[in-house]
Amino acid sequence: SQQGEEDPQALSIQEGENATMNCSYKTSINNLQWYRQNSGRGLVHLILIRSNEREKHSGRLRVTLDTSKKSSSLLITASRAADTASYFCATDADNQGGKLIFGQGTELSVKP
Amino acid sequence: DGGITQSPKYLFRKEGQNVTLSCEQNLNHDAMYWYRQDPGQGLRLIYYSQIVNDFQKGDIAEGYSVSREKKESFPLTVTSAQKNPTAFYLCASSIWVNTEAFFGQGTRLTVV
Numbered sequence: 360s361q362q363g364e365e366d367p368q369a370l371s372i373q374e375g376e377n378a379t380m381n382c383s384y385k386t387s388i389n390n391l392q393w394y395r396q397n398s399g400r401g402l403v404h405l406i407l408i409r410s411n412e413r414e415k416h417s418g419r420l421r422v423t424l425d426t427s428k429k430s431s432s433l434l435i436t437a438s439r440a441a442d443t444a445s446y447f448c449a450t451d452a453d454n455q456g457g458k459l460i461f462g463q464g465t466e467l468s469v470k471p
Numbered sequence: 472d473g474g475i476t477q478s479p480k481y482l483f484r485k486e487g488q489n490v491t492l493s494c495e496q497n498l499n500h501d502a503m504y505w506y507r508q509d510p511g512q513g514l515r516l517i518y519y520s521q522i523v524n525d526f527q528k529g530d531i532a533e534g535y536s537v538s539r540e541k542k543e544s545f546p547l548t549v550t551s552a553q554k555n556p557t558a559f560y561l562c563a564s565s566i567w568v569n570t571e572a573f574f575g576q577g578t579r580l581t582v583v
């Protein structure tokens with residue numbers, strides 16, 4: 360079962376624009392994480408936001424979490440061609456005994 | 472330097488054969504995970520282990536087996552019972568559950 364669902368499935372923007380990806384989940388969580396995957400490679404951790412946090416920043420990344428709506432968003436500001444990748448949210452539901460469950464991902468394409 | 476290593480990078484298997492994918496980490500992490508990724512899809516959890524000599528089934532454990540005899544190692548065996556094993560397999564580890572996961576570079580398994 361997929362805990363997280365990303366939206367949109369694919370996003371194409373121009374360099375310099377902002378990119379926003381959304382993630383919805385089904386059950387209460389301990390934290391929510393965002394990862395990036397370049398084609399054919401492993402995933403790289405971007406940011407972790409705990410269930411008692413509402414917003415977190417890391418460089419050009421801004422993550423928000425709304426536990427009442429069971430949703431999170433990842434904003435990449437001033438995007439670059441090198442940001443082209445797939446982005447996944449992952450959750451560890453507090454009744455799942457340590458499982459880390461990923462969504463389907465958003466494929467981001469940033470055109471120079 | 473520290474990290475998580477998967478081998479081999481590419482693996483070909485004949486139908487009816489068992490194959491074992493290696494995953495080793497020197498990060499002193501307690502938790503380890505195996506995921507399967509199909510083209511254009513998210514990650515699905517096969518098995519995970521929170522501590523040595525203990526592991527739990529994920530969402531798609533049928534046709535797979537694992538062992539966790541050492542903290543550093545979490546090999547995955549794809550058995551002949553797995554009807555559609557061609558996929559990209561990713562191993563990850565984290566200090567403990569609910570924390571940032573580090574991924575290997577993946578093993579691409581093809582059944583020929």
